[in-house]
Amino acid sequence: MSERLLEVKDLRTYFKITAGEVKAVDGVSFFLNHSESIGLVGESGCGKTTTALSTIRLLPDNGYIHSGQILFEGRDITNLPEKELRDFRWAQASMIFQGAMNALNPVQKVSDQIVEAILLHEKVTKRDALERVKGLFDLVGIDVKRVNAYPHEFSGGMRQRAIIAMALACNPKLVIGDEPTTALDVMVQAQIIDLINDLRHKLNMSMLMITHDLSIITETCDRIAVMYAGKIVEYGKTDVVVRKTLHPYTDKLIHAFPNIYQPRVMVESIPGDPPDLFNPPAGCRFNARCEHAVKGLCDCKEPPLVDMGGEHFVACHLRGGNQ
């Protein structure tokens, strides 16, 4: 078995709109080893969700993979036909959706919705599937007696747990979490993070986590990939990226969160707006908002993602590459 579970190579995902094409993901490469977890972090509109949706080929109708390769256990799924994709999704890679309120069907029992997912992928009887659902409920910490409940009878935290149970229904090798804790209360958020960490150890689960909240990534992920305007600007082990930050954008992002253990200083915003991906700027995409930007270099030449040693990659002319 190869070590790599998922490998994304130079992925470009574009969206067709009436005026042309939006380059939502523009040359993203990363990999994920077995039983590892990686977090994609960035502002809204940076392409993190599009990257994740591309890896399970779940893009909306106007989106398409322009070029690049997605290898899942060495198998190229970039051009897999829809029929085979259906077997691949959920059985191999599943997703925990964001809105626990909206991701469940309100007129169907929660257990039936999970049973449905199992029956679509495996040849088991309905009774066996229901037994498995009970096991899953137990695993994610929902009382098995609640197996006949409808979504509205669950609290927000329980619904999120049910969605996690659903994602685990077919023992996938990869679970993608799209802001799995965003709409939850602080304490419930802590419970769900604990649950996810616990499940990762128990089931040896690999995970791709999408969030805008850096602190959640530091709690759950081994690796972190910081995205900006459709590109990965920094990538490496979570500890290294957070403590030995190289890219100015990552640095700004970290300092946008208050730190209660440091003296009270106002957090800093990143000046300006993210660039328009319909017409991305030349050179480094962050150059217009970067205080270190060098004229004639950063706004002309695009920085490559270079390895700074120890699998810590950065795409910046000043902090990485050829000094």
Next chain:
Amino acid sequence: MADKDPIVSLKDVEVNFNIRQGFIKEYILRDKKIVHAVDKINLDIARGEIVSLVGESGSGKTTTGRAILRLADTTAGDIIFNGESITGKKSKAWNREFRKHAQMIFQDPYQSLNPRFTVFDIVTEPLTLTNSDANLAEKEMLAIQALEFAGLRPAVDYLYRYPHELSGGQRQRVSIATCFIMAPEFIVADEPVSMLDASVRANILKLFVGLKEEKGASILFITHDLSLAWLISDHVAIMYMGRIVEYGPADIIAGGCLHPYSQALTSVLAMVGEKRRMKRIILEGETSSPVNLPKGCRFASRCPIAQQRCFEEDPEYRPIGEDHYICCHFPQPIGQLNDEED
């Protein structure tokens, strides 16, 4: 609560909501269900300070804010605004006068702005509603001032745009300008940054600090984010099921909390690039809605250090140190700092 002349003072304020259950249950069986959204709250907000009201959803923090602005009726207790009781005040004329002094900023900038109004219409609407006698040119001047203060520069570029042409951060700035055009002394800001990206959040927060420092406004900042409360406020009040369980200087969030609930909340905060300083206290279950209140402390069933007395006797809201109030029988630090463990 040392301040002798607070701008807002809540005394045993209660806000209850009836749950409609249908005619038979309510009127024949006399089975009325009541949500005690806010239950005997005491809180003073001094002039020129930011007080954060922190709590999970359903803790009654928004209802408290709305009650102060007379947007929700109080069931019992008294609210004093500028030395005058405003409980039960309703008349249109009074309202018009009151709104010049107290304003609210809502959470969702995508829904709180009328999509058919231009920014100019939105920002100057309060002037129209309070029968301001400013003419069009003066209104435009005021709108420009307000927008520039809110960081939309040059304001002339934004005056005749519609909300859909603005980003989330810009919309929230329009909300703030709308509130600021009345130059109110008191503002309730209900989760004003929770819909915004971390990278734009900071500038909006700075506006609130600016309102306080430059204009001397007092602000009740409602948030679920403890680290933001710590960052911008002078005092914090932590709510649980309709009660303020702890009140104190904002610094208590960084490790000075004594109520078990506040300690649990602060213990799960993760700081990017920092080691944990406290043992995580993860509470079981979720906050239930305050419909049938238990006899004793309402936190007792989830409290890690609850004792028999907690289930029998409702704790009193009492001072525990200078400027520090608590609603607990056995306040004590439970998640000690530990250096050995990560």
